[in-house]
Amino acid sequence: MQMQADQAGFADQTASAPLPERAVLEVDGLKTYFFTRSGAVKAVDDVSFALKRGETLAIVGESGCGKSVTALSLMRLVPDPPGRIVSGSIRLGDTDILALDDEGLRALRGRDISMIFQEPMTSLNPVMTIGRQLGEVLQLHETLTRSQLRAKVVELLSLVRIPDAVRRAKQYPHQLSGGMRQRVMIAIALACNPKVLIADEPTTALDVTVQAQILELIVDLQKKLGTAVILITHDLGLVAQTAQRVIVMYAGRKVEEAGIAALFAEPQHQYTRGLLASLPRLGLMRGQAADAGRLQEIPGIVPALHHLPPGCVFAPRCPRADQRCRSEMPAYEEKRPGHWAACWHPGAPNGRGDD
Amino acid sequence: MDAAMTDVVMERAAAKANRTEPVLAVEDLKKHFPIRRGLLSAPDQVLAVDGVSFTIAEGETLGLVGESGCGKSTVGRAILRLFEPTGGAIFVAGQDITRLSNREMRPFRRELQIIFQDPFSSLNPRMTAGDIVAEPLRTHGLASGKELRERVAQLFDRVGLSRAQMGNYPHQFSGGQRQRIGIARALALNPRLIVCDEPVSALDVSIQAQVINLLMDLQRDLKLSYLFISHNLAVVEHISHRIAVMYLGRIVEIADKAAIFTRPSHPYTEALLAAVPVPDPTIRNSARVLQGDVPSPVHPPSGCRFHTRCPYVFDRCKVETPLLREIAAGQQVACHLR
Numbered sequence: 001m002q003m004q005a006d007q008a009g010f011a012d013q014t015a016s017a018p019l020p021e022r023a024v025l026e027v028d029g030l031k032t033y034f035f036t037r038s039g040a041v042k043a044v045d046d047v048s049f050a051l052k053r054g055e056t057l058a059i060v061g062e063s064g065c066g067k068s069v070t071a072l073s074l075m076r077l078v079p080d081p082p083g084r085i086v087s088g089s090i091r092l093g094d095t096d097i098l099a100l101d102d103e104g105l106r107a108l109r110g111r112d113i114s115m116i117f118q119e120p121m122t123s124l125n126p127v128m129t130i131g132r133q134l135g136e137v138l139q140l141h142e143t144l145t146r147s148q149l150r151a152k153v154v155e156l157l158s159l160v161r162i163p164d165a166v167r168r169a170k171q172y173p174h175q176l177s178g179g180m181r182q183r184v185m186i187a188i189a190l191a192c193n194p195k196v197l198i199a200d201e202p203t204t205a206l207d208v209t210v211q212a213q214i215l216e217l218i219v220d221l222q223k224k225l226g227t228a229v230i231l232i233t234h235d236l237g238l239v240a241q242t243a244q245r246v247i248v249m250y251a252g253r254k255v256e257e258a259g260i261a262a263l264f265a266e267p268q269h270q271y272t273r274g275l276l277a278s279l280p281r282l283g284l285m286r287g288q289a290a291d292a293g294r295l296q297e298i299p300g301i302v303p304a305l306h307h308l309p310p311g312c313v314f315a316p317r318c319p320r321a322d323q324r325c326r327s328e329m330p331a332y333e334e335k336r337p338g339h340w341a342a343c344w345h346p347g348a349p350n351g352r353g354d355d
Numbered sequence: 356m357d358a359a360m361t362d363v364v365m366e367r368a369a370a371k372a373n374r375t376e377p378v379l380a381v382e383d384l385k386k387h388f389p390i391r392r393g394l395l396s397a398p399d400q401v402l403a404v405d406g407v408s409f410t411i412a413e414g415e416t417l418g419l420v421g422e423s424g425c426g427k428s429t430v431g432r433a434i435l436r437l438f439e440p441t442g443g444a445i446f447v448a449g450q451d452i453t454r455l456s457n458r459e460m461r462p463f464r465r466e467l468q469i470i471f472q473d474p475f476s477s478l479n480p481r482m483t484a485g486d487i488v489a490e491p492l493r494t495h496g497l498a499s500g501k502e503l504r505e506r507v508a509q510l511f512d513r514v515g516l517s518r519a520q521m522g523n524y525p526h527q528f529s530g531g532q533r534q535r536i537g538i539a540r541a542l543a544l545n546p547r548l549i550v551c552d553e554p555v556s557a558l559d560v561s562i563q564a565q566v567i568n569l570l571m572d573l574q575r576d577l578k579l580s581y582l583f584i585s586h587n588l589a590v591v592e593h594i595s596h597r598i599a600v601m602y603l604g605r606i607v608e609i610a611d612k613a614a615i616f617t618r619p620s621h622p623y624t625e626a627l628l629a630a631v632p633v634p635d636p637t638i639r640n641s642a643r644v645l646q647g648d649v650p651s652p653v654h655p656p657s658g659c660r661f662h663t664r665c666p667y668v669f670d671r672c673k674v675e676t677p678l679l680r681e682i683a684a685g686q687q688v689a690c691h692l693r
Binding site: 062063177178179180207208209210211212213215216234235236237238239240241242260261264265274275276278279280281282283284285286287290294295296297298299301302 | 422423529531559560561562563564565567568571586588589590592593612613616617626627628629630631632633634635636637638639640644645646648649
């Protein structure tokens with residue numbers, strides 16, 4: 001069922017290789033705050049990254065780490081008030097997304113950058129047919145006759161492998177299964193062939209066998225269309241199986257970034273290390289002994305974003321935290337080629353280089 | 356230990372006299388829900404659970420896995436008689452509890468407890484954490500006053516909550532702490548078996564590990580049995596001794612966990628395992644992806660219910676229902692190919 005891949009996977013190479021072309025999306029120093037009665041909540045605090053054509057970049061972290069707010073910021077969908085992008089820049093090719101007015105944003109969303117959400121039922125309009133919802137996006141961005149539009153809708157539904165597309169186009173969302181609805185969402189998102197697709201927990205609400213179908217579909221379409229994908233998830237399994245690069249976020253900040261092979265083999269931040277160690281390993285499936293022992297815990301809980309500790313935000317839960325961690329914020333630096341982290345004590349907790 | 360608790364221990368001793376009996380035995384359990392599609396159409400039935408049998412021994416965890424709508428949660432609730440079973444029988448320590456009246460059921464309610472998935476909706480927001488944990492003890496008249504408070508405090512210690520938090524309300528706790536309150540409430544009556552219905556699915560990864568460790572510690576110390584219902588195969592592999600795989604209301608395979616994970620014998624088990632994204636980039640998931648969706652449990656496919664999605668389907672599968680048969684010691688599979 002599983003097969004061993006070469007240890008030095010393709011991911012590692014893409015991470016360390018110099019950028020051959022300009023990134024499709026560049027995010028620099030993004031800060032998105034929510035202004036509440038108990039003070040400013042720094043949901044996204046100084047996040048920067050670049051996305052290349054056709055690649056999949058995963059953003060992982062636990063609830064409240066800022067991964068979804070980062071995605072909403074890219075789409076300029078942060079509810080204002082109480083939220084506001086207070087500084088930074090988001091560039092999509094030559095377009096400065098933060099400088100666009102409403103009309104500019106309407107032209108951008110769906111055409112250059114699209115998003116799919118976790119719950120396909122609440123993202124679709126329950127009183128409109130699938131075909132009309134799909135047609136809406138096309139009409140907004142392209143000039144098509146009615147028959148061209150109908151043909152394009154059926155073509156898109158077939159592209160996302162919905163059988164019997166002509167009949168399905170006339171149906172309403174409740175007549176479709178969860179997996180089918182997510183396929184429709186993907187069809188809507190990819191209708192105008194965007195440069196960037198943001199997938200925010202796209203399979204979390206789906207069953208595991210359906211999840212596999214949807215992931216396969218996204219990867220296939222990405223290859224076919226050259227779309228760059230930002231995959232937002234809490235599932236490290238999904239990251240390992242679909243992404244080439246990964247950003248780990250904690251309490252609104254980016255704490256680590258690397259190619260997936262490097263991240264899973266040699267995590268540099270103590271939080272990433274703890275997260276990986278706390279997962280049940282599926283040992284039996286990998287031809288190892290069953291692991292019936294205790295899982296490694298990360299003690300405590302994620303700090304409240306309006307009461308962040310000074311120094312490293314992970315220090316209160318970190319096994320290696322010392323005085324410096326508690327007082328001085330660690331520099332975000334390149335620990336190894338292409339592998340960045342913000343940690344004063346990278347490496348294994350016992351002081352050895354790796355475990 | 357107080358008088359009421361001694362009673363429990365005496366009863367327990369009597370029940371345990373017959374040591375060979377499993378803590379829980381379920382035989383051909385069925386739960387069908389009637390549905391009516393319109394005023395004039397004939398009533399229909401959702402065959403949520405349709406002939407499920409298994410046993411759980413003392414100190415054992417049986418993992419129950421399957422996709423949404425397979426009936427795994429209905430099995431859990433039917434065992435506790437939160438749903439009245441449509442057919443079959445449920446034995447607790449050898450005693451048939453399937454047709455007991457509410458009053459007759461009361462002593463058995465102490466033996467069987469449940470932990471729910473959502474620690475937000477399963478705790479009454481207007482009760483303090485202490486009162487939530489004390490409620491089962493009050494209901495069964497097992498403790499009162501100072502004794503009750505002390506017992507609740509001990510339960511707080513037991514699940515890793517601070518005694519100082521007994522007066523707090525659920526919203527003042529984090530998700531992981533709320534799940535600990537649910538566990539303390541389930542432990543209050545000293546049960547023998549706890550149905551854990553997706554107990555860690557709503558929790559963050561780092562908190563999941565804390566709750567799984569707690570459940571495993573409690574099992575070791577109290578010889579608890581668990582029916583652990585989950586769709587997360589990695590968690591199930593970690594915590595279970597044996598695993599039952601359900602598909603559309605029936606068990607398709609049941610075996611000890613090593614057999615399930617190293618020699619899956621039902622095509623559906625195989626497909627489920629192949630679809631799990633392994634958190635290790637050096638291992639690639641299989642390219643073989645199961646097609647289609649789970650069919651409706653209202654009119655499930657004839658014969659083998661998996662035949663509409665099975666890559667190995669042949670004519671017999673469409674007409675004849677495969678029975679659960681033992682193919683190796685401790686491994687039962689319902690498939691015509693085995």
